[in-house]
Amino acid sequence: MTHRDDDNRKQEFSDEFLNAFVDNQLTLEEKDRAYLRVSQDEALSRRVCELRKLQDMVRLSYQDLPGAPTQAQAAHRHSRFGLGVAASVALAVGMALGWVLHQPAPRQTAAETQAFQPETNRAVPLPAPRSTLVKTAVVAPAPDVRAAAPAVAAADDDVPLLPYKPQFIADSTAKVLIHVSQANAAHSPETLDEIENLVRFYREQHQSARVEVVINAGGLDLVRADTTRFAERIRRMQRDYDNLTFAACQNTIDRLKREHGITARLLPGVTVIDSGVAQIMRRQQQGWAYIRT
Numbered sequence: 425m426t427h428r429d430d431d432n433r434k435q436e437f438s439d440e441f442l443n444a445f446v447d448n449q450l451t452l453e454e455k456d457r458a459y460l461r462v463s464q465d466e467a468l469s470r471r472v473c474e475l476r477k478l479q480d481m482v483r484l485s486y487q488d489l490p491g492a493p494t495q496a497q498a499a500h501r502h503s504r505f506g507l508g509v510a511a512s513v514a515l516a517v518g519m520a521l522g523w524v525l526h527q528p529a530p531r532q533t534a535a536e537t538q539a540f541q542p543e544t545n546r547a548v549p550l551p552a553p554r555s556t557l558v559k560t561a562v563v564a565p566a567p568d569v570r571a572a573a574p575a576v577a578a579a580d581d582d583v584p585l586l587p588y589k590p591q592f593i594a595d596s597t598a599k600v601l602i603h604v605s606q607a608n609a610a611h612s613p614e615t616l617d618e619i620e621n622l623v624r625f626y627r628e629q630h631q632s633a634r635v636e637v638v639i640n641a642g643g644l645d646l647v648r649a650d651t652t653r654f655a656e657r658i659r660r661m662q663r664d665y666d667n668l669t670f671a672a673c674q675n676t677i678d679r680l681k682r683e684h685g686i687t688a689r690l691l692p693g694v695t696v697i698d699s700g701v702a703q704i705m706r707r708q709q710q711g712w713a714y715i716r717t
Contacts, residue, residue: 437461437468439475446475460629598626598633599712603704607642609717615646616654616661618717623665633667636707640673640700644680647672649689662693673700 437458444450445458462469602619609615619637626633645651647658647670661668672688674696680686690696697703708714 600635601707601712602637603716604639604643605641610643610646615717623668635668637670638700638703640676644676647691647694670694671697675699
């Protein structure tokens with residue numbers, strides 16, 4: 425890239441523009457443009473990551489509030505929370521919900537690593553192109569199935585979190601993993617809306633892409649023949665988009681059988697992987713973007 429190209433990129437994607445991108449305040453056209461460039465440009469994605477880290481630092485300032493507050497304490501806590509939001513806005517890295525793109529954390533000292541360990545695998549908010557926000561989407565560590573449905577919450581507890589080592593593919597193929605682990609997402613049509621909007625976006629942009637939907641915990645209802653509301657739609661999506669795959673977690677399937685006596689029958693074309701969490705870690709090591717519904 426020439427110096428002129430670099431200057432043009434910085435002018436096009438100013439800090440103010442990226443702040444609005446992180447806060448999901450762009451128009452649909454601007455989101456389309458930013459999404460495509462961030463997915464292809466390592467330096468740009470790192471700038472987005474730094475903005476997200478500033479947001480996390482503000483959020484951490486208000487994380488450890490006392491439990492069981494009195495009425496006066498509760499009012500004071502809400503006041504402090506309001507100040508936290510105001511500070512986030514002032515930094516242009518306010519709290520955002522939506523699609524998330526996992527980025528690496530910079531090297532830290534031992535003390536910093538201890539203090540910010542919960543943030544090591546935090547995610548960067550990344551608005552999906554031409555799609556509404558998934559109402560249940562959360563900015564959360566990737567992955568942590570203990571927060572999923574109780575029936576299968578601990579299915580992958582034995583899988584260690586691995587360090588994220590991004591690899592930028594020479595052929596510029598976009599590779600995105602979408603994680604569905606909550607029952608409410610499995611029963612919401614918006615989940616499939618978001619997935620289809622993403623693969624359609626890449627097709628319209630003539631962008632080579634692979635999209636893998638990894639399903640575990642309560643999310644398994646999405647692809648179980650006896651629980652899904654969307655069997656016909658999933659079949660159509662599999663037919664229309666050969667770069668889209670649905671993969672179900674074997675650990676979740678085994679736990680359903682062991683603890684609840686339920687034999688999971690999956691929809692045709694759904695593949696089975698050993699562990700949802702392990703697959704997420706593998707894909708992140710291979711440079712895939714991580715999005716959680």
